[in-house]
Structures are given as C-alpha cells and as structure tokens.
Amino acid sequence: MGKPPNLYAFQGTNELAQSLRAYVLEAQNSALSRHQVFRVAVSGGSLPKVLGQALLRETTGEGSVQFDKWEIFFADERAVPLDHEDSNYKLVKDEILDKAPAELGKPKVHPIDVKYLDDVQELADQYEQTLVNTFASRDSVRLPMFDLLLLGCGPDGHTCSLFPGSPLLRENEAWVLPISDSPKPPPKRITLSLPVVTHGIKIAFVATGGGKKDIMKQIFDTDEGRQLPCGLVNAQAQEKVSWFVDYPAIEGVSFPARRGSL
Numbered sequence: 473m474g475k476p477p478n479l480y481a482f483q484g485t486n487e488l489a490q491s492l493r494a495y496v497l498e499a500q501n502s503a504l505s506r507h508q509v510f511r512v513a514v515s516g517g518s519l520p521k522v523l524g525q526a527l528l529r530e531t532t533g534e535g536s537v538q539f540d541k542w543e544i545f546f547a548d549e550r551a552v553p554l555d556h557e558d559s560n561y562k563l564v565k566d567e568i569l570d571k572a573p574a575e576l577g578k579p580k581v582h583p584i585d586v587k588y589l590d591d592v593q594e595l596a597d598q599y600e601q602t603l604v605n606t607f608a609s610r611d612s613v614r615l616p617m618f619d620l621l622l623l624g625c626g627p628d629g630h631t632c633s634l635f636p637g638s639p640l641l642r643e644n645e646a647w648v649l650p651i652s653d654s655p656k657p658p659p660k661r662i663t664l665s666l667p668v669v670t671h672g673i674k675i676a677f678v679a680t681g682g683g684k685k686d687i688m689k690q691i692f693d694t695d696e697g698r699q700l701p702c703g704l705v706n707a708q709a710q711e712k713v714s715w716f717v718d719y720p721a722i723e724g725v726s727f728p729a730r731r732g733s734l
C-alpha cells in the first residue's frame with residue numbers, strides 16, 4: 473500500500489495559484505535535471521486559467537518558468553478547429569501562451585492535427601503517434617511517462633474526457649482514445665487513457681468553487697466515489713497525485729486536507 477493522495481486547500485485562487493506555481497516549478501526542475509525537457513499534459517475547463525495565474529505571476533524566489541524547455545500536450549481535446557471557442561488548445565493559448573512575456577521563452581506545443589477532425593479514431597491515432605514520436609517507439613515504451621499532468625475534475629467525477637461508467641476506463645492498450653458521444657459537450661473528443669494518466673511522474677488536479685463540494689466528498693469519502701474516474705486516478709497513482717482546491721470545494725469533506733500551504 474502506498475501513501476494516499478495529497479489534498480492541499482487554500483482560502484482563494486490567489487493562494488492556490490502561488491502554491492501551484494511552486495509545485496509546477498519543482499516538477500519542472502526535477503524533470504530538467506533528469507532529461508533536459510519538461511513534458512506536461514494539460515486539460516481544458518477552468519484549469520488553463522488557474523495555471524496561467526500560477527505561471528505568469530511574479531516569482532517569490534522559487535525559480536523561473538523555462539518555457540523553452542517545455543513540451544505541452546493535451547490530456548484531452550475536443551474535435552474542433554484550433555481557433556474554435558471549444559478548443560482546449562485555444563484556451564491554453566489565450567490564458568498562457570499569448571500572455572507569457574517573451575523572456576520566459578516559447579514552449580513546444582502539440583495540438584491535435586485538424587486534418588482528422590471528421591474521424592475521431594484517426595484523430596486519436598494521430599495524437600498517439602505524436603506521443604510515440606516524443607516518448608520513443610511503442611515497442612520500446614509500454615506507456616509514455618509525462619513529467620506532469622495537470623487535470624480538472626468535473627461535477628460528475630470525470631477527468632480528461634474519461635467519464636463515469638465509460639468502457640474507455642478499462643482500456644489498457646491504446647494511449648489515446650476517441651470519444652464520439654461525450655456527455656459533456658462537444659460530443660467528439662480525444663483523451664489520454666487512464667493507464668497513461670496514472671503512469672505520469674506527478675499528477676495534479678485543480679478544483680475550485682462550491683460547485684465541486686459534493687463530488688469532492690464522494691471521491692474522497694465514499695467507496696462509490698473511488699470508482700469514479702478521478703477516484704480511480706487517486707487509487708492507482710496514490711501519493712503521486714496532488715489536489716489543489718479552495719475551501720468551498722472541500723466543505724464537508726472528511727479526508728484530511730493540508731490547509732494554506734504545500
């Protein structure tokens with residue numbers, strides 16, 4: 473038995489962003505000392521905005537963001553053009569890339585290949601190929617290992633585009649999966665598989681606001697919640713997982729949270 477996931481709770485988004493920054497920089501620095509590159513996967517939803525607040529704020533001595541050493545991938549993406557309002561790429565571009573000062577350098581970003589928008593299976597296969605090209609061949613690597621995955625938690629307990637009860641949760645072969653009937657619009661998406669998510673070196677969730685308290689209670693305090701996609705990540709990746717939440721999101725949660733700091 474490993475240790476349980478870490479649950480860090482903050483008064484507000486400002487404090488949360490400050491600690492998230494320190495956490496991401498630690499992951500960045502340890503990845504750079506291991507292999508000179510920092511490979512990160514990010515989700516959509518509210519995450520890119522908070523991540524932007526974390527990365528683009530003044531440093532308080534914990535070092536600097538070295539975007540020129542970053543490779544950014546999408547933990548899930550909607551099958552829409554890259555300039556579409558629903559695009560997670562556009563969200564990351566608007567909230568982080570376009571706002572970053574030039575001195576932080578430019579990350580290498582891996583968006584979906586929009587040539588394949590009409591065929592989600594092909595879109596997923598092509599994105600998997602992007603991972604194969606980055607993490608070496610599928611024959612030599614059983615699973616790609618991201619240095620960090622930054623994820624959100626939906627009100628139903630979904631993460632990436634892995635939804636509760638989906639047969640995709642049992643996938644243990646493909647790295648990237650197509651979805652054509654997502655319960656959260658838009659219906660057509662691709663997502664990393666659960667084994668790829670839990671194989672990451674570190675996995676962080678960001679969940680804020682009172683709208684998350686019921687699902688947080690389920691995930692952390694009940695056996696049924698441990699079967700939800702976010703609960704499965706907790707159970708399988710254990711202490712590799714850190715949750716960054718605000719107080720309203722954990723109101724009534726019994727699982728012990730460390731308040732106010734990492």
Ligand SMILES: O=C(O)[C@H](O)[C@@H](O)[C@H](O)[C@H](O)COP(=O)(O)O
Pocket residue numbers: 515516517518519548549550560623624625626627630631632633656
């Ligand atoms: O593209 C997506 O739909 C997201 O990647 C999705 O997995 C998101 O992270 C959660 O739904 C949480 O979203 P919020 O943070 O907005 O609640």
